[in-house]
Amino acid sequence: MSITIDYSRMVPAADPEKVKDYAGKIAAIDETLKNKRAAGDLPFYDLPYRNTADIEGYAAGIRGRFKNLVVLGIGGSALGLIALNSSLRSPYRDAVLDPELYVLDNIDPERLYRVMQKLDPAETLVNVITKSGSTAETMASFLIFRKWLIDGVGENGYRDRLVVTTARDSGSLRQIADKEGLVSFEVPEGVGGRFSVLTPVGLLPAALIGIDIKALLAGAAAMDKRLLNSTLLKNPAYLGAVMHYLAYLSGRCISVMFAYGDRLLDLADWYRQLWAESLGKRYDLNGIAVNVGPTPVKALGVTDQHSQVQLYKEGPDDKVYTFLKAENFENTIEIPRAFEGNEAVFYLGGHTINELFNVEEMATEVALVKEKRPLTAISFSKVTPDEVGEFFYFFEVQTVAIGALFGIDPLDQPGVEEGKHFAYGLLGRSGFEDKKKEFASFTTGDKALIF
Template sequence: MRIDIANAFGGEPALDRTRLEELDERVAEAHDRIAEGMENDEFGYTSLNLPETTDTAEIRDAVEPFADSEAVLTVGIGGSALGAATIADALESEVEAYFLDNVDPEHTARLLDSLDLSTTTMNVVSNSGTTAETLANFLVVREVMTAAGVDWTARTFVTTGPEGNLRELAEQHGLPALPVPEGVPGRFSVLSTVGLACAAIQGHDIDAILAGAAAERDRLSDSLFDSPAYAYGAVTYALAEAGALTNAFMPYAESLETFAEWFAQLWAESLGKDGQGQTPARALGATDQHSQLQLYRAGPRDKLVTLLRPTERADRAIPETDLEGLSYLGGSSLGTLLDAEFEATEASLAAADCPNLRVEIDEVDEHGLGELLFGMEAACICYGELAGLSTFTQPAVEWGKKAARGLLGGGEFEEADQVRGKERLVVE
């Protein structure tokens, strides 16, 4: 992974080069704290140990009974699904991957109606084993499988913690069960059983994913000038402090569009605390040059744009044409055009004094994806250290969970009482 931070200077808001040198001293302190947390397997920090602690043989053994799968359906929500979806959407496979990560009844019905459940493997993912959305979707899928004459116990495995409903279910029905690693928040769990089981069923090289992550881990150092991950975390933090409160994350590869969703959860849930944080906005190059770019160049000066691309990819030639106005395209290629769009957008933002950062990987393969996933996790943790945040907690999310559970009759929660007491002013 490579980070070009040159366009963080001279814009509005901007990063001062003297400030960057001062920031590097703080990065050294942050690195020491992160390294200590990794060494002691502290909650959250142990996420950065996953490249070496994740047991890929255990994952392959667990999914081996499902080698005949034509599709894999992951039932989870948030970090229990987004990491696996990021890998599935980035890499090609003959085994299709689907995700039930919401409880929209119409979407759920359409998806289940479209699947041959006799050749679909279901992976139910919840650390606690009590996540309402996940368990509700599981019950629906199980019912649909049974109605279709499919033995759901032969097509299901779970990824969960040592206790809870899913663990009890696995023991009761003899389901294969993978453990969720201890001390790893869901949004940091992509490089574990949580994110890699689906990839293993799809036939991806999960060892190569972890090797890419390990390569990026080995580049962590006490200077942001030697670590792309820390450079990204430190510069985004400094720009946020200067007023860039939105980070528009814009991959120039369709295969990385879901990665932008994964990044959005990582950034928002980890850093949005104590009146601080940076709002992630998802965009896609070159598509959103024709929509969102107008705002980034000419709107409020409160944004940073992150441009992400692979430098190597399969290409497709553009046919020659006798239309004079299009002759410049003939003989070129779609990849060349996309790269030109990338560089033009980068220059366009700089010309409009909008700070932007360039992130590159060699290609969208297992190794490159591992680099990118680990790199952004380390960047997020670095940002959190510099900002003095509790990066690994999510108290605002827990409030909503309690409110919803109370509304459904799952217990007495004062959060649910606040929802019931909402004042209304309806215009019809």
């Protein structure tokens, strides 16, 4: 089965005639993207066809040896894996299945400390993920966990319990891995972090926790074939790109992904980074300041019906909505009949919690449509590796297409770099002394406003 993408209720933001006006522009964008793909300038397009024998061989060779898998990475080095784990394995970020997964995608000292206190180094495999090898948060965590492993199992034992995923030929982590003889996997050249879930960044830890990575890639490959059609109304990624672009031009600059189900929420979190870093840009391709980019927001159904829907239904019409939902659940829970005569409770009996969940999702959609809020619905027939692979690939292609409509580069993130450089200067990294001085010039505010 494949995911279903329903644009039939996007009309308030994307008049069909206006959409058709973009057919020629999309045909030109499609030709450009295909030429770049053929030239090797968009390598994420061909990730579904990767040979995974190296990953599967490594995973099989250590299966059963470790109780815990700790992954050190941040942003694109973590969000894809988190989404894979919660959608396909357990709808919780907490470690509940063997091997227990701990994705330390933040450097909160309390969390790091508690994880190290809880786990036994002898029973733990650590996967360090950073393409550049200079991500401060990841490399600091690497130094901490390297010492933790050495203190627990010694120099030789440490090397058996640490695997790195980084660039093939460059970067500090590559130098360390080669010098210390660590097992390593490569992040392909030209694939940025937010597009890397279908590389060893996501595939290696996914295989280590038992996810079927061949099915994941097969789903992505199936979506690739669905998206080869250059005709606007036949290509769901291009059609969605145009509709979201028109929504943005109409003042709907906030993109809400409403995930109905705990296991789908982290897919929305992955989307949030993909959309924000790819499309939020100061300059267009001609160097002109444009300051564009829709703001991605995630919501959880049914929980956020009771926290956000009031705003979505009656607040400003500045949003476009994407609902994620699963048509089938693995488990069914019946609601018992009780308290006859108490109609506010009794009517629930005889139904299932599944029915209640689905009815509330449909009711929320209709409540928004009634207010003429533009809405897309993406349905999973059942949340499986192939359908999750389709989801990832679909949004990656849609992202580069809408980036072309905005006239910006969806593959860079210059705004992220300056914050890193300030941090390097404050921590005394050589070559960033000027950033420390510049930082100081922005920290002198009006003291009368500090309470």
